[in-house]
Structure formats: structure tokens, C-alpha cells
Amino acid sequence: MPEHSVGTQEEWSAARKALREREEELAKLDEELAKQRKELPWVPVEKEYVFDTEEGKKTLAELFDGRSQLLAYNIMYGPDYELGACPGCTNLGDELSGPQVHLNHRDVTLICFSRAPIDRLTAYKQRMGWTFPYVSTNGTDFPFDFGLALTLEQAQEIPQVQEMIESPPEWLEEWSRQIGAKLEDGLREAPSFIAFARDNGTVYHTYTVTAPDPFVAPYHSFLLKRTPKAPMNDFRAWRKDEYQD
Numbered sequence: 001m002p003e004h005s006v007g008t009q010e011e012w013s014a015a016r017k018a019l020r021e022r023e024e025e026l027a028k029l030d031e032e033l034a035k036q037r038k039e040l041p042w043v044p045v046e047k048e049y050v051f052d053t054e055e056g057k058k059t060l061a062e063l064f065d066g067r068s069q070l071l072a073y074n075i076m077y078g079p080d081y082e083l084g085a086c087p088g089c090t091n092l093g094d095e096l097s098g099p100q101v102h103l104n105h106r107d108v109t110l111i112c113f114s115r116a117p118i119d120r121l122t123a124y125k126q127r128m129g130w131t132f133p134y135v136s137t138n139g140t141d142f143p144f145d146f147g148l149a150l151t152l153e154q155a156q157e158i159p160q161v162q163e164m165i166e167s168p169p170e171w172l173e174e175w176s177r178q179i180g181a182k183l184e185d186g187l188r189e190a191p192s193f194i195a196f197a198r199d200n201g202t203v204y205h206t207y208t209v210t211a212p213d214p215f216v217a218p219y220h221s222f223l224l225k226r227t228p229k230a231p232m233n234d235f236r237a238w239r240k241d242e243y244q245d
Helices: 009-038 087-094 100-104 118-128 152-156 159-166 170-179 220-224
Strands: 050-053 056-059 069-074 108-114 134-136 192-199 202-210
Touching (some): 069 087, 100 108, 118 134, 152 159
Parallel strands (some): 069 108, 108 134
Antiparallel strands (some): 050 056, 050 134, 069 192, 192 202
């Protein structure tokens, strides 16, 4: 027996109409949330941060590349990861190069951060074929100041993190092997989007969102929600050059 229902065109039309009404409710709520997000207060960034980039040292203001808005995704790639970035974050990274030109023409610079040293980020970027700027926060307070990573002491104070380290599910143990790092090190990175604005020479922090928010997920997961079959119940992710075809 099929796991899905089978019906007439009339039954489908009625069910689709009911679903559309719910989708319209969600779209309206999403617009309200977007407005509320824009209304968050801007917080001046008073500390000076200097990052390693493919073009040398740059300040936070210089990462804007002449635009007034900066949107960055923090990829889980800590200094202890020996085999590359988190596969799930890598999946999202695969889908960030395309929007660059559209965001740039709307006064937004899109980049990615990670705590691994810049030479490892550059090599990984080349391996994955990414085109966005990839910036290292290694050796700076930036990831800890903005909640993009945890210090060892901070991680030890979070019961959920300690529980995952002490009793990890099978998929998380496999994830640890994929990145080449112990869980106590790997889980200190926080997959997050963070936004900044620049106005009259001052840089402001405006927004941060961290997993498990749906926005911090590969975009293909949004497409799978529109396909007829239920997604596979599998927490694992694979890098695009590691699929066993």
C-alpha cells in the first residue's frame, strides 16, 4: 500500500485550497517578522577586529568592500578540524556563491567566517569551488564576542553540549569522524548568520541567528519541502565530492 493518499482532482483542489490558506497565513507572519527584524536596535561595534583574508589583513569595516551592509555565515570549521568544515555547513556554503551578484547590487556584501587558519580556508574554498570571500577569525575575540563560537569553559557550562559529548548519537559520532575533530572541540563552533551595517564610518551589529533556526540550513532543504515524498529521516550530510554515486 502507498504511504500517501490517492484521490480525485476535485479532492486535490479542495485540499490544496485549504493548504494555500495556511501558506498565506505563514507568508503574512513572515512579513511581520521581517519588519520586526528590521526594527531591532543597531549596536555600535566599539572593539577593533582584524581578520586574515585571502587579500591580507582587514578590519571589520573593510570587509564591507565599500557597501553599507555585511551579511556573513559562520561555517563550522574550527582550528581543530583536520578533515574540513562541517558537511552540513559545507552544503549551505555550496549555495551561497549564486546570490552574491544579486546581493552586491543591493548594497550587501556576503562573506563567510570560520575559526580555522586562512590557508586551510583558502584550500577548502578551492576544493568546494566557492567564490564568496572566506575570512578567518582565528586568533581574534570576534567569534566569542558575537556568539559564533564557545570557549572551552563556556562549552563546559552548557548541559546540552556536555550531554552530546558524553552520549553522542551515532550520526554525531560519524560527524566527528567527517571533520576529524573530537566532539568537545567540534561542537564549540556555532553555525550562524550575522549581519552588520555601516553608517557614517561606524559599524553596527544588527542581527544574529543560530542553528537550529531553519534559516541556518542548506537551501536545498527548503526545496525538499515542496517535493511529494517525506524527506529522509537522516541527520547526516555529505560534502558534494563525497557522495557515493
